[in-house]
Amino acid sequence: MSAPTNFELKPLSKMMKFPAITFLMFAAVQTHAQAAHLIGESKVIDARELKNDWQLDHKSDLTVNGARTGNILVNDSTLSVNTGSLVDDIRATQGSNVSLDGATVESNNTTFGAVRLDDSTAVIKGSSISSNTTVGLQAFQNFDSPKGGLAQVYNSTIRGVMGGAMAYGNSELQFHQNTLVEGTGAGSYGVLLDGATATASQSRIIGDKNGVLFTNDLGSESPGKLVLDNSSVEGRSGSAIVVEGYPGEEMEVEVDVRNGSTLTGGNGTLLEVNGGAKASMNVDNSRLKGDVIVENGSTAHLNLENSAGLTGQLQNVTSLNVGDASYWELTGDSQVGALNLTDGTVIFGHADAFYQLDLDSLDGNGTFVMGTDFANGITDFLNITGEANGNHSLLLAASGAEPVNPEEIRVVHTGGGDAQFSLKGDVVDVGAYSYGLKKDGTDWFLDPNNRVISPATRSVMALFNTAPTVWYGEATSLRTRMGELRFEPGQAGVWMRGYGNKYKVAESTGVGYNQNQQGFTLGVDTPLADSQWLVGVMAGHSTSDLNLKRGTSGTVKSYYVGAYATWLDEESGLYFDAVAKLNRFQNESKVGLSDGTKAKGKYTNTGGGLSAEFGRNIKLDDGYFVEPYAQLSTVVIQGANYNLDNDLHADGERTRSILAKAGATVGRDIQLDSGSVVQPYLRAAMVHEFANNNKVKVNNNVFNNDLSGSRAEFGAGMALKLSQNLQLHADLEHSSGGRVEQPWGANLGIRYSW
Numbered sequence: 001m002s003a004p005t006n007f008e009l010k011p012l013s014k015m016m017k018f019p020a021i022t023f024l025m026f027a028a029v030q031t032h033a034q035a036a037h038l039i040g041e042s043k044v045i046d047a048r049e050l051k052n053d054w055q056l057d058h059k060s061d062l063t064v065n066g067a068r069t070g071n072i073l074v075n076d077s078t079l080s081v082n083t084g085s086l087v088d089d090i091r092a093t094q095g096s097n098v099s100l101d102g103a104t105v106e107s108n109n110t111t112f113g114a115v116r117l118d119d120s121t122a123v124i125k126g127s128s129i130s131s132n133t134t135v136g137l138q139a140f141q142n143f144d145s146p147k148g149g150l151a152q153v154y155n156s157t158i159r160g161v162m163g164g165a166m167a168y169g170n171s172e173l174q175f176h177q178n179t180l181v182e183g184t185g186a187g188s189y190g191v192l193l194d195g196a197t198a199t200a201s202q203s204r205i206i207g208d209k210n211g212v213l214f215t216n217d218l219g220s221e222s223p224g225k226l227v228l229d230n231s232s233v234e235g236r237s238g239s240a241i242v243v244e245g246y247p248g249e250e251m252e253v254e255v256d257v258r259n260g261s262t263l264t265g266g267n268g269t270l271l272e273v274n275g276g277a278k279a280s281m282n283v284d285n286s287r288l289k290g291d292v293i294v295e296n297g298s299t300a301h302l303n304l305e306n307s308a309g310l311t312g313q314l315q316n317v318t319s320l321n322v323g324d325a326s327y328w329e330l331t332g333d334s335q336v337g338a339l340n341l342t343d344g345t346v347i348f349g350h351a352d353a354f355y356q357l358d359l360d361s362l363d364g365n366g367t368f369v370m371g372t373d374f375a376n377g378i379t380d381f382l383n384i385t386g387e388a389n390g391n392h393s394l395l396l397a398a399s400g401a402e403p404v405n406p407e408e409i410r411v412v413h414t415g416g417g418d419a420q421f422s423l424k425g426d427v428v429d430v431g432a433y434s435y436g437l438k439k440d441g442t443d444w445f446l447d448p449n450n451r452v453i454s455p456a457t458r459s460v461m462a463l464f465n466t467a468p469t470v471w472y473g474e475a476t477s478l479r480t481r482m483g484e485l486r487f488e489p490g491q492a493g494v495w496m497r498g499y500g501n502k503y504k505v506a507e508s509t510g511v512g513y514n515q516n517q518q519g520f521t522l523g524v525d526t527p528l529a530d531s532q533w534l535v536g537v538m539a540g541h542s543t544s545d546l547n548l549k550r551g552t553s554g555t556v557k558s559y560y561v562g563a564y565a566t567w568l569d570e571e572s573g574l575y576f577d578a579v580a581k582l583n584r585f586q587n588e589s590k591v592g593l594s595d596g597t598k599a600k601g602k603y604t605n606t607g608g609g610l611s612a613e614f615g616r617n618i619k620l621d622d623g624y625f626v627e628p629y630a631q632l633s634t635v636v637i638q639g640a641n642y643n644l645d646n647d648l649h650a651d652g653e654r655t656r657s658i659l660a661k662a663g664a665t666v667g668r669d670i671q672l673d674s675g676s677v678v679q680p681y682l683r684a685a686m687v688h689e690f691a692n693n694n695k696v697k698v699n700n701n702v703f704n705n706d707l708s709g710s711r712a713e714f715g716a717g718m719a720l721k722l723s724q725n726l727q728l729h730a731d732l733e734h735s736s737g738g739r740v741e742q743p744w745g746a747n748l749g750i751r752y753s754w
Helices: 011-016 019-031 455-479 482-487
Strands: 036-039 042-046 054-057 061-065 068-075 078-081 086-093 097-101 104-107 115-118 121-125 128-131 135-140 150-154 157-160 163-168 172-176 180-183 189-194 197-201 204-207 210-214 224-229 232-235 241-244 252-258 262-265 269-274 278-284 287-289 291-294 299-305 309-311 317-322 327-329 334-347 356-370 381-384 391-396 410-413 420-423 428-430 433-440 443-453 493-505 513-527 533-547 553-568 574-592 598-616 624-637 640-643 649-652 655-668 677-689 694-698 701-705 709-721 726-737 740-753
Touching: 054 061, 061 068, 068 078, 078 086, 086 097, 097 115, 115 121, 115 150, 135 150, 135 172, 163 172, 163 197, 163 204, 189 197, 189 224, 189 232, 197 204, 210 224, 210 262, 224 232, 232 241, 262 287, 269 278, 269 299, 291 299, 291 317, 299 309, 317 327, 391 410, 420 433, 443 455, 455 493, 455 513, 455 533, 455 553, 455 574, 455 598, 455 624, 455 649, 455 655, 455 694, 455 701, 455 740, 513 553, 598 640, 677 726, 709 740
Parallel strands: 036 054, 042 061, 054 068, 061 078, 068 086, 078 097, 086 104, 086 115, 097 121, 104 128, 115 135, 121 150, 128 157, 135 163, 150 172, 157 180, 163 189, 172 197, 180 204, 189 210, 197 224, 204 232, 210 241, 224 252, 232 262, 241 269, 252 278, 269 291, 278 299, 287 309, 299 317, 309 327, 317 334, 327 334, 334 356, 356 381, 356 391, 381 410, 391 420
Antiparallel strands: 128 135, 135 157, 157 163, 163 180, 180 189, 189 204, 204 210, 210 232, 262 269, 410 443, 428 433, 433 443, 493 513, 493 740, 513 533, 533 553, 553 574, 574 598, 598 624, 624 655, 640 649, 649 694, 655 677, 677 709, 694 701, 709 726, 726 740
């Protein structure tokens, strides 16, 4: 919609600009000659005054205090309408000044708006202006005037059936402090600007069809301008902003959207440029949603800066600049002439929608966030037909699905230039592997020959691999109680252990990670009849946290019960120790993917194992002893299959471990004057893992969890007998080897016997 029907000008009138409108004003003045007329006079009226029309001429001054008036025509004069006053309509000409403060203007005038300013100024505060036939507020510039109308509006409501407000020529509308400007009729606009300026601060502009309409019906040579500061523009059924050019005439407009302002179009369009018009829009610290549609022959230049955001489709946009911390998110295939990124970001929509962005040229430095369905071989695509320059990052969406054929997935094409593209973080996670990027001519592809195991695969392998070390870490706390048992052999007792362990799996295994374990065990045991056997049961819980770097982690929560038996011959020093333990594992992985997102997966399984140790405690002089021993342990963990929520599928076979250990403990029993006994000791052993074929499938890619090999183990501890019934125990250990290292392990326990 352009100007109201009453103001549509034919070509001859457009050449003369405003004569027709001036004639109408002259006719209006003559019509009201019989109204109450002030000529160079001042008058104050209040509620006692009967309703009347007023005309002010030659520096007259009328103050309306709570009165009811008809039409008021102000020529080269001053009008003040205060709280409680009701006016039919107001027209101000010839540099007049109008003040509305708490007033109401309700018009049925079929020719002019409720308040019309011709080269005049109005300050409107806390007032209501409405037109039941045309426009609420109008500001015009006469053809022989250097300036137009100026309205400064604060905390007011302006409504009109055809439109909320309009301004022509060098006129200006200023809306402040929660002002609402609204077009109420079908097909209405909120604000119409023809070579004029409108500024909205903390205000709203609403049109039934379009929010703000720029026209050039009067052939204005001045550019139209709209400035929004923490304000909103809404076109309920049409576009938020429409720039409607006039064929054959130059028309330029500028739109500034600042500080959290919004644009809403009922048709999904926030800016529409037609008829050969030229528009530029600067978005500063605001987030906009909607499309920008530019008709062929028209131009639009967009600039996003200071954390600005634009989510929408751009069609035939001439240029786009995306500044630092700003972004543009596509919602459909888009076309932009020149794209310049100043550390800005272009996002190709959601990961499950794939778009093509066509550019004539690319410059600067920025990031393109793109999605790819590697399983079906489709992707977002950046197509630059001309030159591309600068350094740019590609943040490709990670996926758990396996690629069909990575080399056939092209993500960027250029027509030339020195642009360099690289993957953010150097790789993109795709299924079981992470891939690099390669350049072939002027195209960029995923490189199938440059791949490493993906973080998701590493997390899967680590979880399947962790259960044996969890099992052994829990069992170690039981084995180290032997010192306590020798203090009072053959006595029943109850005991508790708290323990912690750290394991490091070497990067050379392909699945390097750190494991931190902490837990506790409770147990009770008793002698078996009059024999030298001690049997017991235990239960406990441990939590192991896995750190696989790059934001990937895992957790294993273990709940277990077990039984054990110990034979100890005090005379010979020979002993035999056996442990059987059953575990329930709750496993969860959290994967940090190459695109910054997270993937999760979890499963439960069971496991069991046996450990047997045989040794001899050889007593030496002065309380010293040496204790050689040998231990054999085996663990079997149930296989499992599960999915991560990024569509990666994992299938693990049974995990097995066969561990042999041989070593010796050297210590001394020290009798204290208090009757307590302290037993410090040192321990050294060699450990060898025999299991070397624990296979894991990730998306049908087979990996082998092989942690076999030898390592040296060292320990130190102390057993303390405080009384006949109470003993304490503390133990530290360390092991190192080619594939698995235990930087430290510690446990602390107490036993009460009777």
